[in-house]
Structures are given as C-alpha cells and as structure tokens.
Amino acid sequence: MYTSVQEKRKIPMREKHLLWKALLVIYLCSYSVNSNGQGTQAYDPEKTYTAPTDNQVKAKLSQWQDLKFGLFMHWGTYSQWGIVESWSLCPEDYPFTKRTGPYADNWFVYKQAYENLQTTFNPTHFHPEKWADAAKAAGMRYVIFTTKHHDGFCMFDSKYTDYKITSTKTPFSSNPRSNISLEIFNAFRKKDFMTGAYFSKPDWHSEDYWWSYFPPKDRHQSYDKKLYPERWQRFCDFTYHQIEELMTGYGKLDLLWLDGSWAGMDMAPIVGMARQHQPGLLVVDRHGAPEYVNYLTPEQKIPDHYIPVPWETCMTMGRSWSYVEKENYKPARQLIQMLTDIVAKNGNLLLNIGPGPEGDWHEAAYQRLADIGKWMQTNAESIYGTKPFAPYRQDKFAFTKNEKARYVSYLPAEKEMILPATLSFPLTDINHKSHIALLGATQPLKWEFTGDVVTVSIPETVQQQLAGEAVWVFKIN
Incomplete structure (x- = not known):
C-alpha cells in the first residue's frame, strides 16, 4: 500500500521526516520505559480509572488511601545471583533482559541453571519480625510481597507445582518457617499492617505457558492459544487455583496486586472467587480492565500533577527491585520528599526493598527507614489521613x-x-x-x-x- 502511494505521488523529504516524527510521537505516547528500562503502558489515569461499586471495596480503598506509605518486597531465588528478578529469562532484547555469567551464551542452559537455583536457596537469616519492626518504625502501614514473580517460583506452599520454597528440592523447606509468604503476612499483621499479595499472572516455568514444544520468543505464551485452547485453559485454571490458595490459606489479605497484563485472561471468575474468600479485597490488575484496577500504579516515577483518583507510586529504595550486592540507596532526605510530594498529589508511596539470599536486608536499608521514622515522629500528622x-x-x-x-x-x-x-x-x-x-x-x-x-x-x-x-x-x- 505504501509503495503504490509513492508511485502515484513522490513524497518530499520534509513530509517524510514529519511523518516519521509523528509516528514516533504516537509510539512514545502508547509505550514508555521506566528507569530500569522495563516497558510499561502509558500512564493515563483520568481516562482509564473506574471507581469500584462494592461498598466493602470502597470502604477498604478509603482506608488504604489514608495509610499513605507501604513496603514492597521483591524476593526469590534470583537474589543468589544478585540479578534482576525473572527478566533475564525473557528472550527479548532489552537492557533489563540481558544475561550475565557463565551460562549467558546459551538461553536453554541459562534457564536450566537459573531454575536450578531452587536447590541452593536457603535464607536462614529470615526473620520477618525484624522487617516488620523496621517498617513500622519508619511509618509504613501496609506491605506487598512477591508471592510469585514471572519466573514461576512460588514463595508459598502451592500444591500445584514443585517449583516452590517448600519443595524438598529447596534446602529451606526443612526450616519450620519455610512458607515464607505466610510468615511475612503473619509478622506484619501482628504490627497492624494491611497485607497484600503480589502475584504474576505469566509463569515462565509452566509448560502450559512456555510450552517447550514451541521455544518462547518473548514474554507471552509460546503458542497460539486459539490453536491450543485446552492448554491455555489448563494454564488459566492453574492460575485460578494458585490465587485461591493465597486467598484461603494465608489469613486475612487486603490487597491482590497482579502483574503481567500481557497474559490476558478472564479476570471475572478470579476476582469473584478472591472476594468471596476475602470480602472487600482491593484488586490491582495492572494495566488490565478498569473494573479490576482499584487504584493506579505508576512505576518508578511520580506524576507531575494532582490526580483525583486513587493511585500509588511503586518505587525502589535503591536502583533495583531485586537484591544486588552493592546497592546504592536513595538518601532518606530524598525519600521523605518523595512521600510528601506524592501525598500532596493524592497518592501513596510503595517503597521497595529487596532481601538478600541469606534472608535479610542491607544495613543501609534499615538506616534509611530509621531516618524516615525520625522525621515521621514529628511530621506524620501532615501525611496520614490527609x-x-x-x-x-x-x-x-x-x-x-x-x-x-x-x-x-x-x-x-x-x-x-x-x-x-x-x-x-x-x-x-x-x-x-x-x-x-x-x-x-x-x-x-x-x-x-x-x-x-x-x-x-x-x-x-x-x-x-x-x-x-x-x-x-x-x-x-
């Protein structure tokens, strides 16, 4: 079509330049890259947000908005290598998917070595009460924990997979606190935190998502779901059942924080089931259908204006979501100003700290929280419930x-x-x-x-x- 138009009328160079410039602007408006280089859909809250109608959800949302400050934790077997969470498995050519180390040259060997990290993961210094105490002292009032990231490794005791923290393949399974998600939720609930489960809808370990018959080309399922509907339905059922496990066996949960919008699936039965078990549950299906996005989640950025709907900036305290050995944490002064800025624009701050392979944070992370807490002791009334x-x-x-x-x-x-x-x-x-x-x-x-x-x-x-x-x-x- 483009060639035939050119044959009819030769396009001047200036018009070509303007055309390409316009196309570039359209592309950039529909797709953005965060500070880690990870692509995210453009953030347009005024056009996408739909307020919930369930009275229990509305009440919970109002309560959550008053809390203002939460803790995010990305943690999994990847902490042993000090690499980005999950993304090095993804066969896409972005800075955040780059592989390093002795297995980097062969994707199949790399994936096998990555998944073999399960056999050496043994975070014996895991004491979630220490984290809850530090977060409470800093003024944090809710927590979101990565129960499963895109790599598929479950930090909870799922009966639907053996790729999990409680598997006998994982050394930490012999620890009496091996069900890490449950231990974290219990520890933070005792400190009166709202608790939330991060859960990745894509699962790059599952044969029903990345089917080995068709090697994956990108983050999506590796096969055409229209040609293999039974396999896709099996994966949807697997996702449903794992979320149901979290909704029924982990105490009272306030938030379900869903990631991986590209794994498109029918959310109605999942959300209906989740709220049946957890009335008033807030659901954040990031970049999903508006009715399942109870609040918006700009990532690694703060909007430059007041937004009249509920929203939350999720931001790393350091450079990475996951643990890195030599982390460069933002100064407490900067973090306090970020919180103040966000609250004045009607948002909450969800601040991420990545635990290390032994089960603890860097000492500098504790110091940052202590410094924030010192400021909050005097000034919290300008933050909470405002x-x-x-x-x-x-x-x-x-x-x-x-x-x-x-x-x-x-x-x-x-x-x-x-x-x-x-x-x-x-x-x-x-x-x-x-x-x-x-x-x-x-x-x-x-x-x-x-x-x-x-x-x-x-x-x-x-x-x-x-x-x-x-x-x-x-x-x-």
Missing part, C-alpha cells in the same frame, strides 16, 4: 489537610539546610484568629497575609533548631 488541597504542589510547597488543620510543607533544595527567615505561600480562608506553627518547634511564629498570600517569619532560634530537616511543615489551625 487529603490534598489546591494548589496541591506549587514551587517548593506541598498542601495537605485533615478535619482539624491544614499543612503547608516546604521541600528545600538539595543543599538547602536552613529555613529562610521569611517564607510566603498561597493560602485562602485564613484570618487573624488563625494559628500558624512549625511542627517540631514550640516558639510562636509571626505572620501576615495579603490577599491570598501568607508570609511567615521564622526566628533564628527556630531556624537553627530545625536545621537539616528533609521537609519543614507549617500547621495552620
């Missing part, structure tokens, strides 16, 4: 409120360690009877307002007292 108010985010200011007060948070520049002597910010509905204070300081502040702008004077003693804070929070009663 709602944003206009202008939401403006310049260095973030705006949140609850029924009792409004909060204006000042996010300083990287090297800005002292509050300015005076600060001005927009604020309506204020009068001479209002009271403005800085959280963490007892000394009263002088202020004045002109029109819709408030100017606050900060005494030098207060400047010194609160020097070095990641975010300074003004409270207006």
Whole structure:
C-alpha cells in the first residue's frame, strides 16, 4: 500500500521526516520505559480509572488511601545471583533482559541453571519480625510481597507445582518457617499492617505457558492459544487455583496486586472467587480492565500533577527491585520528599526493598527507614489521613489537610539546610484568629497575609533548631 502511494505521488523529504516524527510521537505516547528500562503502558489515569461499586471495596480503598506509605518486597531465588528478578529469562532484547555469567551464551542452559537455583536457596537469616519492626518504625502501614514473580517460583506452599520454597528440592523447606509468604503476612499483621499479595499472572516455568514444544520468543505464551485452547485453559485454571490458595490459606489479605497484563485472561471468575474468600479485597490488575484496577500504579516515577483518583507510586529504595550486592540507596532526605510530594498529589508511596539470599536486608536499608521514622515522629500528622488541597504542589510547597488543620510543607533544595527567615505561600480562608506553627518547634511564629498570600517569619532560634530537616511543615489551625 505504501509503495503504490509513492508511485502515484513522490513524497518530499520534509513530509517524510514529519511523518516519521509523528509516528514516533504516537509510539512514545502508547509505550514508555521506566528507569530500569522495563516497558510499561502509558500512564493515563483520568481516562482509564473506574471507581469500584462494592461498598466493602470502597470502604477498604478509603482506608488504604489514608495509610499513605507501604513496603514492597521483591524476593526469590534470583537474589543468589544478585540479578534482576525473572527478566533475564525473557528472550527479548532489552537492557533489563540481558544475561550475565557463565551460562549467558546459551538461553536453554541459562534457564536450566537459573531454575536450578531452587536447590541452593536457603535464607536462614529470615526473620520477618525484624522487617516488620523496621517498617513500622519508619511509618509504613501496609506491605506487598512477591508471592510469585514471572519466573514461576512460588514463595508459598502451592500444591500445584514443585517449583516452590517448600519443595524438598529447596534446602529451606526443612526450616519450620519455610512458607515464607505466610510468615511475612503473619509478622506484619501482628504490627497492624494491611497485607497484600503480589502475584504474576505469566509463569515462565509452566509448560502450559512456555510450552517447550514451541521455544518462547518473548514474554507471552509460546503458542497460539486459539490453536491450543485446552492448554491455555489448563494454564488459566492453574492460575485460578494458585490465587485461591493465597486467598484461603494465608489469613486475612487486603490487597491482590497482579502483574503481567500481557497474559490476558478472564479476570471475572478470579476476582469473584478472591472476594468471596476475602470480602472487600482491593484488586490491582495492572494495566488490565478498569473494573479490576482499584487504584493506579505508576512505576518508578511520580506524576507531575494532582490526580483525583486513587493511585500509588511503586518505587525502589535503591536502583533495583531485586537484591544486588552493592546497592546504592536513595538518601532518606530524598525519600521523605518523595512521600510528601506524592501525598500532596493524592497518592501513596510503595517503597521497595529487596532481601538478600541469606534472608535479610542491607544495613543501609534499615538506616534509611530509621531516618524516615525520625522525621515521621514529628511530621506524620501532615501525611496520614490527609487529603490534598489546591494548589496541591506549587514551587517548593506541598498542601495537605485533615478535619482539624491544614499543612503547608516546604521541600528545600538539595543543599538547602536552613529555613529562610521569611517564607510566603498561597493560602485562602485564613484570618487573624488563625494559628500558624512549625511542627517540631514550640516558639510562636509571626505572620501576615495579603490577599491570598501568607508570609511567615521564622526566628533564628527556630531556624537553627530545625536545621537539616528533609521537609519543614507549617500547621495552620
């Protein structure tokens, strides 16, 4: 078709250039790459979100929105190699699928060696109470754990596969706490966390997904499901039953966090079953049908504007979702500012830490959480249970409120360690009877307002007292 058009009318070079530029823009708008290089569908919340109608789900969603800050953990046999979770198995040519090591040159040998990691996985330093304590002290209030990633290895005791943490092939199976998912959920529930199960719909270990008769070419099933409907139905049943195991044998679960939208399957029976066992369950079928996406999940990025629907940024504390031996964690100052920024835009922050092969975090991860917790001890009231108010985010200011007060948070520049002597910010509905204070300081502040702008004077003693804070929070009663 394109050739025949060219024959009828020779396209000038400038028009060709504009055509290709337009096509590129269309492509980039429909597909984006996150900071790990992994492709994700474009994030367009206003057009895709559908609010739930189930009253129990609505109530749970409102409760979840008030929590603001959660812990994500990617963990599996891959931690032994310190590589990206699952993706090195995927025969696609992206930076995040690159294979390394002695088996890298042969995909079949590599996959066999990768799956053989099951036989050496023995995280004997696993004590989930230590994680729950650290997360609680940091101000986290919900947890999402990877019960199964794309590689298919189950971190729970599934009876539908032997590729699991509790298999006799896995050394850790002899440990009394071998059912890792159950142990994590129990430990965090005891600390009053909402608990959620991450579950990958694709399963690259399953013969009914990557059928060895047809070697895989990409992340999708390796065969035409229309030509082999019985095999595909078998895989759908397998997925259904594994999720049912999680919904029935792991205590009260609040969230089902589903990944791998490219494994298209009918979600109605899965979600119906899950909510029958777990009434009010929040379901996040990422990039799936809107009715099964109770909140949106931008990955490794923070939207640049207020979003009126529920959403959550999932972000790594370091560079990777999975464990790497020499991790470079974001400074606590940056993480606190990210949380403040997200909450002022109506979102939650789900911060990921990858446990290591022995069953613990890097010491630096604990330190980051401790530093966040120290800030939260003073400023948590500007985070939990708040709602944003206009202008939401403006310049260095973030705006949140609850029924009792409004909060204006000042996010300083990287090297800005002292509050300015005076600060001005927009604020309506204020009068001479209002009271403005800085959280963490007892000394009263002088202020004045002109029109819709408030100017606050900060005494030098207060400047010194609160020097070095990641975010300074003004409270207006």
